[in-house]
Amino acid sequence: MAKGLVVVLAGPCTVSYEGRASSRLGEGERLVIIKRDRSVLVHRPEGYEPVNWQPANSKIDFTTSGEEFQIRVSNGPELLTIIFTSPPRIEYFELRDTAVFEMYASEEDMKKAVIARPDLVEEGFKPFVEERPVRKTGRVDLLGVDRHGNILVVEFKKNSATAQDILQLKTYVESLQEEFGNRPRAVIAAPGLTKKARSMLDLHGIEFRCLTPRQCSQVLERMRNLDRYL
Amino acid sequence: MAKGLVVVLAGPCTVSYEGRASSRLGEGERLVIIKRDRSVLVHRPEGYEPVNWQPANSKIDFTTSGEEFQIRVSNGPELLTIIFTSPPRIEYFELRDTAVFEMYASEEDMKKAVIARPDLVEEGFKPFVEERPVRKTGRVDLLGVDRHGNILVVEFKKNSATAQDILQLKTYVESLQEEFGNRPRAVIAAPGLTKKARSMLDLHGIEFRCLTPRQCSQVLERMRNLDRYL
DNA sequence: ACTTTTATTTCGCCG
DNA sequence: CGGCGAAGTAAAAGT
Numbered sequence: 001m002a003k004g005l006v007v008v009l010a011g012p013c014t015v016s017y018e019g020r021a022s023s024r025l026g027e028g029e030r031l032v033i034i035k036r037d038r039s040v041l042v043h044r045p046e047g048y049e050p051v052n053w054q055p056a057n058s059k060i061d062f063t064t065s066g067e068e069f070q071i072r073v074s075n076g077p078e079l080l081t082i083i084f085t086s087p088p089r090i091e092y093f094e095l096r097d098t099a100v101f102e103m104y105a106s107e108e109d110m111k112k113a114v115i116a117r118p119d120l121v122e123e124g125f126k127p128f129v130e131e132r133p134v135r136k137t138g139r140v141d142l143l144g145v146d147r148h149g150n151i152l153v154v155e156f157k158k159n160s161a162t163a164q165d166i167l168q169l170k171t172y173v174e175s176l177q178e179e180f181g182n183r184p185r186a187v188i189a190a191p192g193l194t195k196k197a198r199s200m201l202d203l204h205g206i207e208f209r210c211l212t213p214r215q216c217s218q219v220l221e222r223m224r225n226l227d228r229y230l
Numbered sequence: 231m232a233k234g235l236v237v238v239l240a241g242p243c244t245v246s247y248e249g250r251a252s253s254r255l256g257e258g259e260r261l262v263i264i265k266r267d268r269s270v271l272v273h274r275p276e277g278y279e280p281v282n283w284q285p286a287n288s289k290i291d292f293t294t295s296g297e298e299f300q301i302r303v304s305n306g307p308e309l310l311t312i313i314f315t316s317p318p319r320i321e322y323f324e325l326r327d328t329a330v331f332e333m334y335a336s337e338e339d340m341k342k343a344v345i346a347r348p349d350l351v352e353e354g355f356k357p358f359v360e361e362r363p364v365r366k367t368g369r370v371d372l373l374g375v376d377r378h379g380n381i382l383v384v385e386f387k388k389n390s391a392t393a394q395d396i397l398q399l400k401t402y403v404e405s406l407q408e409e410f411g412n413r414p415r416a417v418i419a420a421p422g423l424t425k426k427a428r429s430m431l432d433l434h435g436i437e438f439r440c441l442t443p444r445q446c447s448q449v450l451e452r453m454r455n456l457d458r459y460l
Numbered sequence: 461a462c463t464t465t466t467a468t469t470t471c472g473c474c475g
Numbered sequence: 476c477g478g479c480g481a482a483g484t485a486a487a488a489g490t
Contacts, residue, residue, distance in 0.1 A: 006261065006275050008238060010323045020388075020483040021335040022447060028327030031236060033261070037276040045234035045325040046267040048285055048470065055278055055485080078483075091321055093240045095275040097258030103468090104252035158251060160466080162488095194465070196489095213250065250468040278485065285470080308468070337481070367479070388482090392463080424463065 006095050007034040009071075011088030015042055015052050019078030025051060032071070032082055034060065036095075040073045042082065054080045107156040110189065111141055113216035114154065120219070121154055121189055121209050122146060135175040138168070143184075151176070151184035158213045160192035163200055170204040234266025234325055239301075241318030245272055245282050249308030255281060262301070262312055264290065266325075270303045272312060284310045334450070335443035340386040340419065341371055343446035346453055350446070351384055351417060351439055352376060365405040368398070373414075381406070381414035388443045390422035393430055400434040 009032040015025040030051070033041040037056040044051050054073040058080075063070040069084040111130065118125040124147025131139045132153075142154040153176065155161075155169045169186050177183040189211040193201070201208055239262040245255040255272075260281070263271040267286040274281050284303040288310075293300040299314040341360065348355040354377025361369045372384040383406065385391075385399045399416050407413040419441040423431070431438055 006273075008261075008321070010325065017483070021333060021443060023331065023333045023483080025331050026329035028329040029323075029325040030327060031238075031263070031323060031325070033273070035273075035276055039276070039278050041273075041278070043236075043263070043265075044327050045236050045323075046265055046269070046286065048269050048271070048283060049484095051331055053278060053483085056276065089323075091238070093259075093261060093275075093319075095240065095259040095261070097260060097274050099256035099258040101281055102254045104254060162465095196465095247468070253468085279469095283468080285468095310468095333483085335483090369480085390463095394464085426463080 005036055006093040008032070008091045008093065009034070009084070009088040010091075011084050012086055013082050013084045013088070015083075016081045017052050017079070023052060027085055032088070040071075040080065042080075052080055052082075054078065107141065107158050110156040110158065110211060110213060110216045113219040114142060114156075114189070114211075117219050118144070120211060120215070121187055122152070125152060127154070134172050134179075138172060138175075140169075140172050140176070146185060151180060151182075152187060153184050154187045154189050154209075156211070157188065157190035159190070160194050161188045161190040161197050161208070162194050163196040165190075166197050166200045166204060166206055169206055173204075173206070234327075236266060236323040236325055237264040238262070238321045238323065239264070239314070239318040240321075241314050242316055243312050243314045243318070245313075246311045247282050247309070249305075253282065257315055262318070270301075270310065272310075282310055282312075284308065335388065335447040337371070337386045337388050339450060340388065340441060340443060340446045343449040344372060344384065344386075344419070344441075347449055348374070350441060350449070351419060352382070354378075355382060357384075364402050364409075368402055368405075370399075370402050370406075376415060381410060381412075382417060383414050384417045384419055384439075386441075387418065387420035389420065390424050391418045391420040391427050391438070392424050393426040395420075396427050396430045396434060396436055399436055403434075403436070 012027055012029050014027050017023040031043040038058050038060055039056040040054045040058060041050040042052040054075050058073045058075040061072045067086055069087060071082040073080040114120050115127055118127055125144055127142050127144035129143040132143045134140050140153045141156045144152055146152045157165055165188060169188055173184060173186045187207045187209050189209045191212040193208060242257055242259050244257050247253040261273040268288050268290055269286040270284045270288060271280040272282040284305050288303045288305040291302045297316055299317060301312040303310040344350050345357050348357055355374055357372050357374035359373045362373045364370050370383045371386050374382055376382045387395055395418060399418055403414060403416045417437045417439050419439045421442040423438060
């Protein structure tokens with residue numbers, strides 16, 4: 001098996017798996033993808049998931065006996081066996097890929113949505129500063145006042161807020177308390193909370209507002225449609 | 231899943247995704263797999279998971295502009311955009327696959343095995359009800375009586391039972407206690423226990439029965455062989 | 461190294 | 476259609 005190569009085999013095969021569970025798949029035509037990290041995927045012609053697989057760094061053995069071409073992929077106690085009942089079509093792909101995958105926080109969009117519709121955080125909320133610097137090296141996502149004139153800071157998270165998120169917001173609140181003379185209200189706006197984060201809310205006097213990136217993108221989409229009419 | 235054309239494109243591309251979240255992937259060579267059910271997978275040369283994807287029944291549009299070949303895959307609010315910066319190599323695979331995939335040794339199978347051989351949990355155990363609802367939104371895997379006529383509930387886990395599993399079972403026991411008037415015995419049947427789970431057993435009055443998916447699948451296999459003789 | 465938590469989870473079942 | 480639970484979940488983060 002040459003290095004840096006992705007191999008795709010296509011043909012009629014049976015697949016069996018023994019390990020944490022067992023599975024059997026009778027004869028049919030599938031794609032078998034062998035990546036250069038020695039991970040193996042067996043894909044049927046439909047569905048997102050591979051029907052069987054083996055993770056990276058597996059031991060891969062090829063055997064031929066008569067018409068049959070057999071691939072054994074083992075990883076500790078896990079064994080995947082693919083038997084091609086007639087010779088598969090084989091395609092080789094030399095893939096160079098060094099790019100970094102970046103999952104973008106849509107927190108920017110959440111902020112935009114809340115600026116457009118402050119009631120997403122709380123009825124009567126009036127935001128007035130974005131990305132307000134705090135504590136030498138930090139920024140609070142959004143700062144404003146609530147309906148009673150209390151200062152209110154909002155931190156956005158596109159995934160469930162973690163314990164660390166709560167702690168960070170807490171340090172911001174403490175800094176702002178020193179700066180303003182009294183303690184601002186703090187709201188973490190996120191689609192959820194990890195268990196630990198939930199238990200920390202009361203302890204640090206931080207409030208939670210459930211806000212999903214999905215809601216926010218819908219708000220923004222509605223705004224764009226509205227803009228088109230004006 | 232009778233017959234299907236699966237298309238594999240390979241070449242230098244950038245990938246972006248907008249939907250529940252957002253992602254960006256700079257230029258690099260990948261495999262793009264378009265299945266017959268209009269699901270799309272973008273695979274890098276390493277790793278089990280596709281870096282980006284779109285599920286079955288997506289809307290797929292192809293556009294060419296100059297050197298660029300663009301694929302837009304949309305599914306409701308989700309949009310995946312693949313831009314090939316130079317023409318990709320394209321391979322077509324006609325795959326016929328009608329076989330039935332069979333998986334053994336799930337939690338479901340553990341339950342089946344115990345119903346066939348209740349002594350796997352305990353001598354004299356008589357199971358009565360499967361998946362009995364409890365507590366508005368929960369279900370206890372198996373409910374029956376022990377040799378002394380005490381109600382006994384069994385929860386199956388195919389991996390080592392966790393602290394969370396113990397807590398869940400505890401809440402079920404408390405609910406059933408309210409419902410039945412006295413506290414049922416509770417057994418967690420799993421191949422093992424995490425350290426924390428072990429320390430919680432006595433505390434919450436829950437019993438542990440070591441039961442592996444392997445044992446269970448052997449029991450079921452023996453039953454199948456027996457059926458063949460009758 | 462082990463446990464816990466997350467995920468564009470996917471997938472299936474059941475109401 | 477939504478909500479919940481299982482998955483050979485895999486992968487990442489916390490302990």
